[in-house]
Amino acid sequence: MPYKILEKRELGNSGILFEMILHTPLIAQKAHAGNFILVRVNETGERFPLTIADYDREKGTITIVFQVFGKSTKLLSHQKIDDEILDVVGPLGNKIHIQKYEYPxxxxxxxxxxxxxxxxxxxxxxxxxxxxxxxxxxxxxxxxxxxxxxxxxxxxxxxxxxxxxxxxxxxxxxxxxxxxxxxxxxxxxxxxxxxxxxxxxxxxxxxxxxxxxxxxxxxxxxxxxxxxxxxxxxxxxxxxxxxxxxxxxxxxxxxxxxxxxxxxxMRFKDQEKESLDKYDHECKALDKFQNEVS
Ligand SMILES: Cc1cc2nc3c(=O)[nH]c(=O)nc-3n(C[C@H](O)[C@H](O)[C@H](O)COP(=O)(O)OP(=O)(O)OC[C@H]3O[C@@H](n4cnc5c(N)ncnc54)[C@H](O)[C@@H]3O)c2cc1C
Ligand code: FES
Structure with missing residues (x-):
């Protein structure tokens, strides 16, 4: 079931930080602090984890914030409002323990x-x-x-x-x-x-x-x-x-x-760089093709 991007904004002024609000009603119902999701943007994309940074049970949404590091986060940053993400799995991981503590x-x-x-x-x-x-x-x-x-x-x-x-x-x-x-x-x-x-x-x-x-x-x-x-x-x-x-x-x-x-x-640094270089090359080739046909 695809998951729609309802909102997207850039954070700070570095060009590498993004916030997205996703329509994921079932995940929003169960989300708590500490949980994360696994995201796969499209059929050829990798699954990668992102923390649930906020949730709204009534609207059925979760908020994610991510920094562009390599291929998968760059691919996600290229998605626009109303685009759909292929897979979002969660909430995963343990929620944090909540209690009233004696001191701050x-x-x-x-x-x-x-x-x-x-x-x-x-x-x-x-x-x-x-x-x-x-x-x-x-x-x-x-x-x-x-x-x-x-x-x-x-x-x-x-x-x-x-x-x-x-x-x-x-x-x-x-x-x-x-x-x-x-x-x-x-x-x-x-x-x-x-x-x-x-x-x-x-x-x-x-x-x-x-x-x-x-x-x-x-x-x-x-x-x-x-x-x-x-x-x-x-x-x-x-x-x-x-x-x-x-x-x-x-x-x-x-x-x-x-x-x-x-x-x-640090173990997969070389493979991660290779994957990002390949994705950047594909993006440039696509841009060139689109410029030529338009
Ligand atoms: C539980 C959890 C929650 C996370 N929450 C956030 C978040 O809220 N926002 C955010 O920006 N980042 C978060 N991360 C890190 C995020 O998953 C990686 O930045 C992302 O997977 C990088 O993928 P890439 O293809 O863009 O970069 P790559 O070039 O593939 O990798 C860059 C670096 O990201 C890390 N990484 C790569 N693949 C994975 C993977 N499958 N799982 C975990 N780390 C990976 C490695 O340290 C790697 O060196 C979280 C990681 C975990 C484990
Ligand atoms: S991600 Fe596979 S065991 Fe934790």
């Missing part, structure tokens, strides 16, 4: 990882928690959803690597200050693996700061999303093996072997 919850979103933080902040806020959100990106052009994040946060801290907006800092700097200043019940971090690794290191109690329970949202390669293929497996620092699609994607950040995961995330 700190939610950290880095880059495109800001979007998946929204439903988590929203559901935790609705449960009565004090939410302190930190969002960060390389520069102001890669930041988005400031007001949306503010609407579900008691405090919003903005960071950029180059100081073009908010404080010139990595997200771990305000996190350290918060942990020194007050008691924090949990930290949730969603963003690049390297960011999540350093957040987990900041809160693991190994340095001068107290230990704070920390969840990270893992994004290894996923194929079936249902625990069958093993593509998304990750190991813990104790050597245990888990599958991010069915055991996560949100997991205890202090148990993740980030070095191993970082290595695994």
């Amino acid at each position: 919850v700190v939610i950290i979103g880095g880059g495109v990882g800001i979007a998946p933080c929204y439903p988590q902040a929203k559901e935790l806020k609705e449960a009565g928690n004090k939410i302190i959100t930190i969002i960060g990106a390389r520069n102001t052009g890669l930041l988005f959803w400031r007001e949306k994040m503010r609407s579900v946060s008691d405090e919003l801290i903005i960071c950029t690597d180059d100081g073009t907006e908010g404080i010139k800092a990595l997200v771990t700097e305000p996190l350290e200050e918060l942990i020194v200043k007050e008691k924090i019940s949990i930290v949730i971090a969603i963003g690049p693996l390297i960011m999540m690794k350093y957040v987990a290191q900041t809160t693991d109690g190994s340095g001068d700061l107290p230990k704070v329970k920390t969840y990270v949202s893992l994004n290894p390669i996923m194929i079936d999303g249902t625990g069958m293929c093993g593509g998304c497996r990750f190991s813990t620092v104790d050597g245990d093996i888990y599958f991010a699609c069915v055991d996560g994607p949100d997991v205890d950040g202090h148990m993740v072997d980030f070095e191993n995961l970082l290595k695994r995330s």
Whole structure:
């Protein structure tokens, strides 16, 4: 059953971040913070995972936000309003645990990882928690959803690597200050693996700061999303093996072997580049053909 794109907009001013609202009534009914979908744009497309960044049960819609990395995300970015996506499977993965915590919850979103933080902040806020959100990106052009994040946060801290907006800092700097200043019940971090690794290191109690329970949202390669293929497996620092699609994607950040995961995330770089180059070549050939016939 195809799924219609009801809305599409570019986020920030980098030309690589997009938000889409999809008509997926059955998925919208069941969606919760932490869930993701698998998308296949057309018959020749790959299946790839995207987090449900928002949902509207009444309208039967879900919101996705994605960054163009390679062939599949570029193909998705070329779709227009009213186009239909061939397959959308979900909601997949575990929803996050929601409870009222004694102390504030700190939610950290880095880059495109800001979007998946929204439903988590929203559901935790609705449960009565004090939410302190930190969002960060390389520069102001890669930041988005400031007001949306503010609407579900008691405090919003903005960071950029180059100081073009908010404080010139990595997200771990305000996190350290918060942990020194007050008691924090949990930290949730969603963003690049390297960011999540350093957040987990900041809160693991190994340095001068107290230990704070920390969840990270893992994004290894996923194929079936249902625990069958093993593509998304990750190991813990104790050597245990888990599958991010069915055991996560949100997991205890202090148990993740980030070095191993970082290595695994680079394994298919050559094939991914080849696939993107082939797609770009096909797009150029199609443009040339359309220019010639028009
Ligand atoms: C649970 C989960 C949720 C995600 N949510 C989002 C999101 O909300 N927004 C967003 O922009 N991105 C999200 N991602 C990452 C997104 O799936 C990849 O960016 C996308 O698959 C890249 O495909 P590509 O063909 O464009 O790029 P490629 O050139 O194929 O790959 C670029 C990089 O993307 C990653 N990747 C490639 N294929 C997959 C795959 N099948 N599964 C997972 N990662 C892959 C790899 O790290 C790879 O190096 C999520 C990943 C996971 C696992
Ligand atoms: S994606 Fe296949 S086991 Fe997780």
